[in-house]
Amino acid sequence: MEILSMLKAMGQGTGLAHFTPAYIVMLLLGILFIWFGIVKKYEPFLLVPLGVGCMLVNIPGTGLMGPGGLLHFNYQGITAVIYPPLIFLGVGAMTDFGPLIANPSTIILGAAAHLGIFIALIGAKLLGFSIAESGAIGIIGGADGPMAIYVATKLAPHLLGPIAVAAYSYMALLPLIQPPIMKALVPPEERKIAMEKMKPVAKREKIIFPVLMIMIVLVLLPPIAPLISCLMLGNLIRESGVMDRVSATIGGVFLDIITVFIAVAIGSTMSAENFVNFQTLKIVTLGLIAFCSGSASGVLWARLMCKMSKGKINPLIGSAGIAAVPMAARVSHTVGIQYNKRNYLIMHAMGPNLAGVLGTAVAGGIMLTLLGVF
Numbered sequence: 001m002e003i004l005s006m007l008k009a010m011g012q013g014t015g016l017a018h019f020t021p022a023y024i025v026m027l028l029l030g031i032l033f034i035w036f037g038i039v040k041k042y043e044p045f046l047l048v049p050l051g052v053g054c055m056l057v058n059i060p061g062t063g064l065m066g067p068g069g070l071l072h073f074n075y076q077g078i079t080a081v082i083y084p085p086l087i088f089l090g091v092g093a094m095t096d097f098g099p100l101i102a103n104p105s106t107i108i109l110g111a112a113a114h115l116g117i118f119i120a121l122i123g124a125k126l127l128g129f130s131i132a133e134s135g136a137i138g139i140i141g142g143a144d145g146p147m148a149i150y151v152a153t154k155l156a157p158h159l160l161g162p163i164a165v166a167a168y169s170y171m172a173l174l175p176l177i178q179p180p181i182m183k184a185l186v187p188p189e190e191r192k193i194a195m196e197k198m199k200p201v202a203k204r205e206k207i208i209f210p211v212l213m214i215m216i217v218l219v220l221l222p223p224i225a226p227l228i229s230c231l232m233l234g235n236l237i238r239e240s241g242v243m244d245r246v247s248a249t250i251g252g253v254f255l256d257i258i259t260v261f262i263a264v265a266i267g268s269t270m271s272a273e274n275f276v277n278f279q280t281l282k283i284v285t286l287g288l289i290a291f292c293s294g295s296a297s298g299v300l301w302a303r304l305m306c307k308m309s310k311g312k313i314n315p316l317i318g319s320a321g322i323a324a325v326p327m328a329a330r331v332s333h334t335v336g337i338q339y340n341k342r343n344y345l346i347m348h349a350m351g352p353n354l355a356g357v358l359g360t361a362v363a364g365g366i367m368l369t370l371l372g373v374f
Helices: 002-012 021-038 044-057 070-079 083-094 098-102 104-112 115-126 131-142 145-155 157-172 174-185 203-220 222-240 244-267 278-308 315-321 327-337 346-370
Strands: none
Touching: 021 044, 021 157, 044 070, 044 157, 044 244, 070 083, 070 145, 070 157, 070 244, 083 145, 083 222, 083 244, 098 104, 098 203, 098 346, 104 278, 104 315, 104 346, 115 131, 115 278, 131 145, 131 157, 131 278, 131 346, 145 157, 145 222, 145 244, 145 346, 157 174, 157 244, 157 278, 174 278, 174 315, 174 327, 203 222, 203 346, 222 244, 222 346, 278 315, 315 327, 315 346, 327 346
16 A cells, blocks of 8 residues: 555656646647758757747746746746847847848838738727737737737737737748748749849947937837837947947857847747637737738738839839748748749848837837837
């Protein structure tokens, strides 16, 4: 009898004693994320650690997310808004704003592709969310993970988990989401359009741009100054030409490490208790609708610009108007080269892609200001 009691006690001390169907569902979802990252190669830096975080938090008894647990401490980087500015710093150090400076008209595409923000916001309000919660959900449509986290921590911190998961998951799955939309809206002859070589941008212009943007952000959009200021600081380090080693580190190894940390932290919010519910399903669905409608709107505006320019603009770059840098630009290039082997759209697509980053910042700043957070 004592042996049976000991075996029973040992069994109660394992995670198996507390497993429920919901835990199994979330573990399978984590494995699916890992599969997409490794096998399909859809942004592995995001999906693999996100999937691991999802698995870890859904194994009962580990205490990883409890007070003093490893995941608990890592998650403070999100709740304390430490990781998002650091991500922007790294993105700035690896980003060339030349395409946007050379072709400022692509700002229109960055604005057009943000229709999803307003569709998600309105949809969330119609589904019963408060105006602050709707604003936080709406920013998912900008396809900017750090910005979505930042806005959610200010407007609806209780929804931070599903909002962050939706934003980062759809960003990573852009190669799966966007091509069908692009092919449905752009006729084959327009997919083949090869755009002219971009005009060169002087080094002085590239240095002035981040300095100018820092001043504009501090004056006009103070609520999102931490993110955009870090983005421009990273870019200024890159373009200055006197800190090459620092620029390479921030835009390379440093950015990779912070991306892994933030992805694990996001995955650790996907516990069965908090994630498997109807509210999360509504948020994830609204996020998908926002991504699809924003991509479609950007493509349609690009088609209009194609007509107005008499065929000089490939409409495929319109989908890059959302702020997922540089994933959205890579998708535009990948689809374009399938129809014209000389169709190198990556730099042209970076114009609207970078405009999308600024557009999401403007949208986030306006929401935070109007809703009285600042």
